Amino acid sequence: MKSSILFGKTLRDVPSDTESTSHKLLIRAGFIQQIASGIFSLLPMGNRSISKIRNIIREEMDSIGGQEVNLPVVQPRDLWVESGRAETFSPPLASFSDRRNREMVLAPTHEEAVTVMAKAMVNSYKDLPFILYQIQTKFRDEPRPRGGLLRVREFEMKDAYSFDLDEKGLDNSFSLIIQGYERIFKRCGINVVMVQADSGGIGGKDSNEFVLLTDSGEDMILISDKGGYAANVEKAVFEKTINPIESIMKIEKISTPNITTIDKLSKLKNISKNKILKSLLYTVNQKPVLVVIRGDYDVNETKLRNLFSGKEIRLSTKKEIETLGLNLGYISPIGIKGIDVILDDSVTMGSNFFAGANEKDFHFRNVNFPRDFKAKNVNDIAQAKQGYKVKDGEGFLTEKKGIEVGHVFKLGTTYSSKMNAKFSDQRSNSKDILMGCYGIGIGRLLAAIVEVNNDDKGMILPPSVAPFEICLVPINLNDQDVIDYTNELYKNLIHKCLEVLFDDRDSPPGVKFQDIDLIGIPIRLVVSSRNLKNKQIELKLRSGKDVQLFSIKNIETEVFNLLRNSEYI
């Protein structure tokens, strides 16, 4: 490709409504154009990168036996009613009526459509297993798109779906996909960690996220400093501390005027927070629920929500608390009536606690469970944090931020049972197909790669992802020898199937160099009058600092080896 005919141009100034590094750079480099909030067009340069990522994914999915399919973006709403997701999908489905007045939706994901496909083709256990995948545009009407391609509404996604006859088969498909993912991310030049993730209201056995660690990410994950354990914050568990054993004391009411927080009570009585019970009133389905946890821990609302099958939960408002006759700051499970009490198991790891008295300006001391109050159930609903001990393992948790670039999910029979996707086993028993789904956001992956591969000049892309592998820069267009040689080299490199951008613009060298650095092309070859006289050419790597001189006899082989015979630069 010659720069003179390449559509799109780089920007010196960043549009003011961009914040994240990748957003700024992708705009400045002329990769993307925003057309509405969370909706982007790709220019030729961006499209080249995206295509390359797409091809890497395609190759790796094919290599584990995946078969590519194409599924409709516009789907009848009925399909979603059948799976039960018509009303529950969040964000709500984008929908419209067609000219026959039939309700249609824009697919945010394709489990329904692929299940329909599988259902029609699978009769027997002999038809299983298989993996289908698609690389297509999806639409989710996100409440808040952000960060350029990091979180968008319309996006291209690779979604793979596995179909197996039993758990063992599902486990096998699951691990095949994981191996594929590891190769995909490696080829994209990023280090990604796999972490345990919450499987959400939909149920299912296992779920893992693939996270690129970077401070600019919005995902919080916890990793053992000794390795081994890694989970996102919604899922992470930890070893809770156990308070020293004491003999059970008699409960006493104490006066605590204006002491409405754990902090204040802890200071007033000179006790550590793990001696206090924290009581929080939540509203679930318009009903109050009292949640009690030890004062040194916080509630993990995802874990709590899972106790209510994924229903919406929220802290009750001050008004709701007052309506129930409770006093903010003095709420307590003791003597509470008609409200379910949910305990974090930390409450059972200690004795003689301080707790509210459900009466303004009073607390109890020497509160003990279950002597002094009852609970509907006891679970782990605590939020893991930096420094907590790893559960059933070595080391302590460290907090890291990252970008979720992939997600794998064992669906089990969630969809097959609802949508009647069955097969006959060896004994002619009808059984539900076991499914898994496995996504990678393509645009987000590009943005994530840029987030971690850049400097003050621009992007530093690996050859596997860069729109071009080589940029060829003739420096003095008045020198016919320079022009002739560059043209020849350009042809030769293209014959070797290398991706070359020939910067044939009549611009000062500085302009060309700045553009190459911004776009992040891995190899820069400069042809100048002065070096050409000595039959030499200059090579510089975007990722490095130094320029190297090569004989023009060797340069083609040199570049070819650099790009094709090494894993990446």
Next chain:
RNA sequence: CGGGGUGUGGCGCAGCUUGGUAGCGCAUUGCACUGGGGGUGCAAAGGUCACAGGUUCAAAUCCUGUCACCCCGACCA
């Protein structure tokens, strides 16, 4: 959905407080020079000041409403 912010040539901004001929940098066009890090000079083109009402002799500027976009939070099968 709650909070905050911004809308002025393609991009970045000033002008708005105190109403009176719409301005700057970059990019663009032409010519000349230059040729190893966004080069220099001269000339030129390009704007319903987000939209709709209102106040006024007069509105980018004041008032009311709407829309769009960004950021923080909520949310994220």
